[in-house]
Amino acid sequence: MYRVGIVGGGQLGKMMILDGKRLDTYFVILDPTPKCPADSIADEHIIADFDDVEAFHALAEKVDVVTYEFEHINAEALRELENEGHKVYPSSETLLHIQNKYNQKEWLKKHGLPVPDFKKVETAEDIREAGKVFGYPMMLKTCTGGYDGKGNAPVNTEADVETTFEALGAGKLPLMVEAFCPFEKEVSILVCRNVNGDVKVFPVAENVHKDSILDETTVPADISAASTEKAMDIARKAVQAFNACGMLCIELFVTADGDVLVNELAPRPHNSGHYTIEGCVTSQYENHIRGILGLPLGSTELLRPTVMKNIIGQYSVDRAEVKGLDEAYRVGEVKVHIYGKEKVSKGRKMGHITVTDTTVEKALQKARLAHSKIYFGER
DSSP, X not given: OOEEEEEOOSHHHHHHHHHHGGGTOEEEEEOSOTTOGGGGTOSEEEOOOTTOHHHHHHHHHHOSEEEESSSOSOHHHHHHHHHTTOEESSOHHHHHHHHSHHHHHHHHHHTTOOOOOEEEEOSHHHHHHHHHHHOSSEEEEESSSOOTTTTEEEEOSGGGHHHHHHHTTTTSSOEEEEEOOOEEEEEEEEEEEOTTOOEEEOOOEEEEEETTEEEEEEESOSSOHHHHHHHHHHHHHHHHHTTOOEEEEEEEEEETTSOEEEEEEESSOOGXXXXXXXXXXXXXXXXXXXXXXXXXXXXXXXXXXXXXEEEEOOSOBSSOXXXXXXXXXXXXXXXXXXOXXXXXXXXXXXXXXXXXXXXXXXXXXXXXXXXXXXXXXXX
């Protein structure tokens, strides 16, 4: 029996476990929330904070390999585990290169991967100086800790510099600015590498965000063959550049003339890869588990055009009881995933819907209709 430890017990960890259980894998999670989504199916749950070094050691002692479902964790604690002989995938080195967005961009640039122009800043005056070089608008980002639009803010004009600087902590966290990329589409690509160095690349997915949170993913992406090949090439190079093991997600910008630039990376399964559960021969979650265990990777072939639509909290509800499933399933060819979070809050990812069909357009129509039927609390 394989024994896997997961730092994080959210929906990504839960979906790793669901696919890993087919291999009779024993899972231990570490998460501070007693009733987190993965708690209901994990074999053991260590309730501890993500910076609790002793808890990391307790987790490692129980398993063959440690992985993680999100990147805002104690990378130095992972390095300690590696120094003691424990297997950690993706490695602490991979995580350290990616955790800090400025370091991530430097590493991408060093390895010849295309990125928008960027610059580290510490003061409002630094931002103004960057504006003279990059022009406006540009993006101000915290180098650490941001996700789902948090930690990012556009600087539309020089008059916005002070308020944007204050909004992102006025230098309490390390900051960087990035030249605005006039993209036509946002896409992402998933790539998996196992401990033996074998690599599999998934299809390019097209993403639409609402309020800086992923709303819909459609596959295949509606981009040119040339842009698709550029994205595939970036994925193959990035997984080697970061020496990643397991899943790596690369978020990309596609410009009107077909250029492809890297936005950000995540060393783990990704929200934009949920579609792979129903849409591909092998899901991102199964390949992640197979990859970190040193097993051969599965086919990433797309079975049919696929759409994934997130179910996002619209308002706060103390008890997350899902309603409308009867109506949603009547749409047909609909798969509903509810994560099992105890409470709903505005902007919180509560689940997702996946539909496969003969065309993206048909799948999208069904996904949107099914989505309109599902809600939490009272309407």
